[in-house]
Amino acid sequence: MVYRIGMLTIGQSPRTDVVPEISSVLGEEFEVVEAGALDDLSDEEIAAISPRQGETxxxxxxxxxREVKISKEKLIPLLENKIKFLESLGVDAIGLLCSGTFPPFKVKVPLVRPEPILRGLVEASISANQVLGVIMPSSLQISMGYEKWSSVLCEKIVVESVxxxxxxxxxxxxxxxxxxxxxxxNVKLVVMDCIGFSMRDAAFFKSKYSVPTLIPRVLLALGIKALLANDKNMG
Structure with a gap:
């Protein structure tokens, strides 16, 4: 059986920088179709949903x-429309290509979000006397990074960006x-907190500082594979 997976980016599809690596983890039993929240928007329309003061x-x-900065608040309805589009294609599950936090969506199929998987693995792995390092994709998200990861029980959090x-x-x-x-x-665990960070990025970082380094795209792929593999085994 081949599972059809919808990959939903908050930017534009196709995500040629992300999906091939995810597909390499998923394997031949998974067919990927893509959609992006900004697929149907012009440059002018995209500029109109850029973050304003006080927006995430x-x-x-x-x-x-090109890189694009988007208001989370204005992004939600665009994602909802593309979820419906992917459902119309008959996907078995949807993978969200963003490691940010989102409110619950109304979805007919499993919507796999990397953020809870990433958070769960961090909380399961780090100790109270250890330091967590977080790499965000923008300097505008440094304070967000501290706020987002502040609930993790560890000695200290250090946030940087690239x-x-x-x-x-x-x-x-x-x-x-x-x-x-x-x-x-003395960071003991690193989170590269953006779906855009690649296996090559993680490998390079570990070549400079050899500590466990997590990237969301790998955990997303493993989560999808585990979810549907369990379904297959029970069938």
Whole structure:
């Protein structure tokens, strides 16, 4: 049996920077179809939903590779429309390509969100005497990172940022600096808190500072696979 999975980005599809790695984890039993909250919007319409004062900043990617900052509050109805679209394609489950927090959606099929999976693994892995390091995709999200992860029972949280959508050369240079800071802070677990961070990003970071480093896309893929594999085994 081949499972059909809808991958829903908060930016524009196709996410050629994300979905191939997810598919490599899922394997041949999974067919992926994609949709994006911003797929039908012009540049002018996208600019109109950029974050205003007091709105939550989320970061994603347009299909031409450009980074885009979006208001979470204005994003919700766009995601709801694309959930309905993916359901109309007969998907068995939907994977949300964003590690941010969201309110509950009304969905007819399982909607797998990486944020609760990521949080659960962090809480299961870190100890009260250890330091958690978090890498956000934008400096505008530093305070959000501290707030988001403040409930984790650990000694301290250190939050830094780098965009996964800048050139690899620039990204790796910044990651090297973050690795040095995390080493000085004695960080024991690292969360790269954006779906845009790749396996290559995580591997590079670990080559500079060898501690467990989590990326949402891998956990999302494993969550989908576990969910539907259990369903298959029970059938």
């Amino acid at each position: 900043v989320y970061v994603s990617r347009l299909r031409d590779g 965009s996964p959508y800048i050139s690899e050369e620039k990204r790796f240079k910044i990651l090297s600096g973050i690795a040095s800071k995390f080493r000085r802070e």
